[in-house]
Amino acid sequence: MDTLKIAYCYHCGESISGLDLTYDNKHFCCAGCRGVYQILSENNMCAYYSYNDAPGSRFSETKHLAYLDESSIITQLIDYKDKENTIVSFYIPAIHCSSCIWLLEHLYKIDAAIFKSRIDFIKKEVTISFKHDQISLRNLVQTLIHVGYEPSISLHDVVKENSNSVNKDLILKIAIVGFCMGNVMLFSFPEYFGLSNFEKQFKELFAWLNLIFCIPVAFYGAKDYFTSAFNSLKHKHINLDTPLALIVAVLFIRTVLSTVLMQEIGFADTLTGLVFLLLMGKWVKQRTYHHISFDRDYRSYFPIAITTLENKREKPKAINELLIGDRLLIRNGELVPADSILMRGDAWMDMSFVTGETEPQQKTLGEVIYAGGKQIGEAIEVEVVKLASQSYLTSLWNKEQYTDKTTRNFNDSVAKYFSIAVFAIAFTAMGYWLINQDTYKAWAAFTAVIIVACPCVLALSTPFTLSAILSVFDKKGFYVKNTDAVERLAQCNAIFFDKTGTLTTTANAKVTFVGLLTNEEKMLAVSLLNHSSHPLSRQIVNSLNCFSFYPIAKYKETPGKGIKGLINNQMVYAGNQNLLPFAIEPLQKNGVHIVIDGAYKGTFCVEQQWRNALSNLISTLQKRFTLKVLSGDTNKDESTLRTFFEKDVIFKFEQSPHQKLQEVLAQQKMGEKVMMLGDGLNDAGALKQSDFGIALTDNINNFTPGCDAILKGSSLSYLPNFYQLSKDGLKIIKISFAIAIAYNSIGLYFAVQGTLYPLVAAVLMPISTITIISFTTIATRFFARRNQLL
Amino acid sequence: MMILYFLIGCSILMALIFLCAFFWSLKDGQQDDMVTPGIRILFDEEEGIPKVDENESLKD
Numbered sequence: 015m016d017t018l019k020i021a022y023c024y025h026c027g028e029s030i031s032g033l034d035l036t037y038d039n040k041h042f043c044c045a046g047c048r049g050v051y052q053i054l055s056e057n058n059m060c061a062y063y064s065y066n067d068a069p070g071s072r073f074s075e076t077k078h079l080a081y082l083d084e085s086s087i088i089t090q091l092i093d094y095k096d097k098e099n100t101i102v103s104f105y106i107p108a109i110h111c112s113s114c115i116w117l118l119e120h121l122y123k124i125d126a127a128i129f130k131s132r133i134d135f136i137k138k139e140v141t142i143s144f145k146h147d148q149i150s151l152r153n154l155v156q157t158l159i160h161v162g163y164e165p166s167i168s169l170h171d172v173v174k175e176n177s178n179s180v181n182k183d184l185i186l187k188i189a190i191v192g193f194c195m196g197n198v199m200l201f202s203f204p205e206y207f208g209l210s211n212f213e214k215q216f217k218e219l220f221a222w223l224n225l226i227f228c229i230p231v232a233f234y235g236a237k238d239y240f241t242s243a244f245n246s247l248k249h250k251h252i253n254l255d256t257p258l259a260l261i262v263a264v265l266f267i268r269t270v271l272s273t274v275l276m277q278e279i280g281f282a283d284t285l286t287g288l289v290f291l292l293l294m295g296k297w298v299k300q301r302t303y304h305h306i307s308f309d310r311d312y313r314s315y316f317p318i319a320i321t322t323l324e325n326k327r328e329k330p331k332a333i334n335e336l337l338i339g340d341r342l343l344i345r346n347g348e349l350v351p352a353d354s355i356l357m358r359g360d361a362w363m364d365m366s367f368v369t370g371e372t373e374p375q376q377k378t379l380g381e382v383i384y385a386g387g388k389q390i391g392e393a394i395e396v397e398v399v400k401l402a403s404q405s406y407l408t409s410l411w412n413k414e415q416y417t418d419k420t421t422r423n424f425n426d427s428v429a430k431y432f433s434i435a436v437f438a439i440a441f442t443a444m445g446y447w448l449i450n451q452d453t454y455k456a457w458a459a460f461t462a463v464i465i466v467a468c469p470c471v472l473a474l475s476t477p478f479t480l481s482a483i484l485s486v487f488d489k490k491g492f493y494v495k496n497t498d499a500v501e502r503l504a505q506c507n508a509i510f511f512d513k514t515g516t517l518t519t520t521a522n523a524k525v526t527f528v529g530l531l532t533n534e535e536k537m538l539a540v541s542l543l544n545h546s547s548h549p550l551s552r553q554i555v556n557s558l559n560c561f562s563f564y565p566i567a568k569y570k571e572t573p574g575k576g577i578k579g580l581i582n583n584q585m586v587y588a589g590n591q592n593l594l595p596f597a598i599e600p601l602q603k604n605g606v607h608i609v610i611d612g613a614y615k616g617t618f619c620v621e622q623q624w625r626n627a628l629s630n631l632i633s634t635l636q637k638r639f640t641l642k643v644l645s646g647d648t649n650k651d652e653s654t655l656r657t658f659f660e661k662d663v664i665f666k667f668e669q670s671p672h673q674k675l676q677e678v679l680a681q682q683k684m685g686e687k688v689m690m691l692g693d694g695l696n697d698a699g700a701l702k703q704s705d706f707g708i709a710l711t712d713n714i715n716n717f718t719p720g721c722d723a724i725l726k727g728s729s730l731s732y733l734p735n736f737y738q739l740s741k742d743g744l745k746i747i748k749i750s751f752a753i754a755i756a757y758n759s760i761g762l763y764f765a766v767q768g769t770l771y772p773l774v775a776a777v778l779m780p781i782s783t784i785t786i787i788s789f790t791t792i793a794t795r796f797f798a799r800r801n802q803l804l
Numbered sequence: 805m806m807i808l809y810f811l812i813g814c815s816i817l818m819a820l821i822f823l824c825a826f827f828w829s830l831k832d833g834q835q836d837d838m839v840t841p842g843i844r845i846l847f848d849e850e851e852g853i854p855k856v857d858e859n860e861s862l863k864d
Binding site: 065115134185216 | 838848
């Protein structure tokens with residue numbers, strides 16, 4: 015009876031239990047980790063281990079890569095191909111440290127055909143250039159898997175969207191406008207300080223130069239404002255861009271006229287400064303999270319290809335090319351990509367993707383299996399009855415009923431009144447001077463009022479405040495998609511919860527044992543369970559705190575059923591009833607039954623654990639929101655749930671994804687703004703329909719359904735604080751609007767008299783901008799601290 | 805003081821050159837990844853220097 019001491023795997027750092035594999039005097043937890051080390055040491059790449067301790071990640075089972083030989087699939091995946099070379103990019107979720115960068119950028123040491131590999135650490139993306147005559151794409155992916163970096167190749171990769179180009183365009187604009195602004199400021203300085211007689215000869219030159227620099231600013235930099243203003247006028251409403259476009263136009267025309275007619279410096283400095291600040295505000299707003307994707311749909315979950323059977327021969331086929339009537343071979347752990355009928359085999363479907371139900375369901379021959387089901391067990395054959403793009407699951411995304419989420423924000427609703435007020439003042443001033451027979455002053459006053467009453471502060475305070483809030487949220491593990499979403503968050507007055515994975519956590523489940531085990535028997539059970547990577551086994555092993563194990567022989571894992579093995583000459587079984595060699599009378603129906611040496615010992619029940627501080631959270635939220643729980647699961651936990659929620663809170667169980675969506679829709683019809691918290695694909699429709707959809711996750715790199723925000727499970731208790739801060743944010747925007755109006759009234763005082771000098775305008779604008787930006791930053795920090803978020 | 809006309813021209817030209825250099829770097833993708841190069845520079849170049857063919861790396 016030999017027990018093993020605890021040690022840590024040299025490759026992945028996990029504690030070694032049970033099997034201890036050694037190589038080069040180093041310990042490994044599994045053959046996979048040892049295999050990676052072997053490959054690296056043979057290729058003289060052990061530097062991988064010197065940058066970080068145990069940088070590897072645990073090995074997953076081998077995948078079927080035959081589809082990577084299909085030329086139609088290859089062309090969809092690669093970025094570039096010429097006669098000799100191919101360039102391909104992969105998303106590799108395992109990238110996490112500098113060792114990963116080192117290893118993946120030294121792939122040429124393993125295979126010389128891979129001549130260049132570059133990593134983008136933030137995006138977790140590797141771009142590999144290789145000679146396709148010497149190594150196939152399939153072998154390349156195989157090599158990556160062998161060194162422990164399996165690329166994630168999903169259907170989503172095929173439909174690549176180029177989101178970066180928008181940002182690049184904006185940066186280009188900022189660069190050009192910034193360049194023009196700098197030069198205009200330079201040529202305006204002499205004017206600010208007053209020109210001596212001798213310098214007057216340059217005045218004309220400076221004026222013309224300024225005009226030239228204004229042209230790209232007005233026509234290229236501010237182009238978007240003109241198009242947006244034009245569009246909104248066509249639809250007969252006024253957004254914030256309308257007055258902004260008007261101001262840019264007025265500034266430009268006045269600059270042109272004063273330069274051409276009077277050879278005087280116009281408002282070039284104000285114009286370029288304004289456009290520059292506006293673009294900066296836009297840039298701050300366009301904050302992106304490279305490591306998180308908010309717009310995932312079913313395509314991110316689906317593989318890109320599946321094995322089809324044609325005349326009893328296996329042939330990989332891309333999922334978007336599947337036809338009705340195709341025979342598919344679904345192996346253990348593979349997803350059913352389209353609604354199909356079971357034709358052969360013992361199907362155990364894990365439908366947790368679709369319904370949230372955690373127990374696998376058995377399907378009988380001829381039964382319809384919906385897309386998204388994951389087979390657990392032996393390989394099955396199914397026949398496609400609906401195209402992948404039309405299946406039950408994908409119809410969640412293709413629904414037309416999704417309302418446009420771009421509700422009018424504070425800015426746009428104010429813009430209308432603001433514009434009317436500005437025009438009223440401008441025309442009054444012009445009328446006054448016309449009555450007094452002063453045409454020049456009438457013109458000057460009219461344009462000056464429009465210039466001074468610039469809502470640029472309004473256009474800036476919103477992005478600056480909201481993006482400051484976003485970065486506060488960020489630090490607490492709450493990743494909001496964009497600044498508009500923050501405004502929507504503040505408007506919510508109803509919260510719907512999903513149960514599994516949202517109110518409960520998958521990370522630390524509560525394990526109870528029904529029956530009786532002696533210490534010796536416990537050791538036997540743990541030694542067996544420790545060999546399995548099934549989540550249930552891991553949860554049981556973790557809960558038992560056993561650190562020494564017996565060696566095991568004849569280990570066998572039957573997917574979907576359980577595991578068995580010979581330990582100390584006793585046959586030990588752990589799994590559900592289908593695995594056991596004889597029928598038993600279980601003490602608990604669902605759970606992991608333990609049979610040792612032919613005798614039933616009891617059952618491990620794994621219960622989901624409620625998230626920390628749930629009752630505090632619920633009681634805080636109850637005061638301000640309408641709450642509802644929508645669960646895809648059965649009502650087995652209803653009594654426990656009741657202890658958290660008040661009596662009038664409605665629980666709905668056994669809800670299909672479509673029912674959840676309808677529930678959200680019904681609440682919205684009642685005029686409420688709904689916040690939905692969910693985690694799985696079964697919530698995807700509801701998340702999308704809700705006014706603010708939050709996907710909850712315990713690991714930020716895991717797949718989450720499309721949503722407005724991603725929240726780390728550990729930060730759920732901060733939800734009321736997040737909500738409060740978003741509300742405070744709107745308050746800050748309103749205060750800064752008041753400050754801006756105060757500044758504008760000073761400017762207006764000069765403007766209506768027709769005595770606004772370009773200098774005053776040029777000084778007033780930056781001062782008010784700086785005030786607003788520093789105000790929003792300080793105020794956001796103040797409120798964040800008050801809400802205990804800093 | 806006529807020299808000032810020349811100097812003003814020079815200053816604009818210089819600024820234009822810098823602007824173009826920025827465009828180049830933007831197009832080249834230098835601004836795409838701000839993190840990885842910082843980590844990459846810390847790696848030791850042990851034994852054989854990577855056999856990256858200069859012509860190859862220029863291709864893309």
